[in-house]
Amino acid sequence: MRVRAFVPYHITGFWFPVETGDPLTTGSYGAGIVLESGVVVEFPSSVGIELDPTSRLCMEILGVDPSVSRYMGIYERYRVGEGYGASAARSLAIALVCTALRGLSTCRAGKAAHIAEVLMGTGYADVIAEFVGGGLVYRVKPGAPCIGIAESIPLPRLAIVTSPLGYMTTQEMHRVYGEAIRIEGMKAWNRFIEKPSLETFLEIAYSFSKAVGFLTTDLDEKVREALSKHLSKGMVLGYYVKKRVLTVVLEPSAVEDVVAALRVMGFETRVDWVGRRGIEVVIE
Secondary structure (H helix, E strand, O other): OOEEEEEEEEEEEEEEEEOOOOOOOOEEEEEEEEEEEEEEEEEOOOOOOOOOHHHHHHHHHOOOOHHHHHHOEEEOOOOOOOOOOHHHHHHHHHHHHHHHHOOOOHHHHHHHHHHHHHHHOOOOOHHHHHHHOOOEEEEEEOOOOOOOEEEEEOOOOOEEEEEEOOOOOHHHHHHHHHHHHHHHHHHHHHHHOOOOOHHHHHHHHHHHHHHHOOOOHHHHHHHHHHHHHHHHOOOEEEEEEEOOEEEEEEOHHHHHHHHHHHHHOOOOOEEEEEOOOOOEEEEO
């Protein structure tokens, strides 16, 4: 049997956590953009996977010996700790391979990955957002996949240009910004849910990242200087910062110019696209 699992990346724009004492129902309200690129895990493979603590715990929750990861291979574009939901994506992809090999449901994989993320403090909502996938995803009921509820708003073909601004664990993020996230996140969610749309999302994500402190005044001025022409022409729809990743949403025709403008200002750039799918599992 050969198994291949795909899980897209996800960049949250705003959120506020909901802690219930039960990892399955702990989660968050909020919204984010699912990307076209993601994590791919394959079995069998001679490459092997070096497990991080969260993905190791995920396998243990499923009752799978972590040593099985020696027979898996993984493709990852982004590293954990920048803001792409990479920890959740790799844990969920590994879990999907494990459940496929054992004849278990994708819901089991989603729940295990979510529990591991919550227990390890690496995330509350990326798993369900990536599980559902497809454009702009917003969480209307906190919790794991098949327990919580996330809705998807399909989006047109749009480019996502990101720039990594450094590294920060989710635990550190909540230690530094936790109180602001809770206060501003609730305000952001209440505004967004009145009229869920990409336009509303980008406006609120920008305000949230400034209010919380992800997007400092100096950084905002630098980005706006680089993008001023494209913003005025409507080619750049908006931008925001989640944790340590600057995220710019734009029309495909503006990609080359925007990348050049950001690089002139000293930003490293990565080009991606709005995703149109969630998890995928292929068994041969």
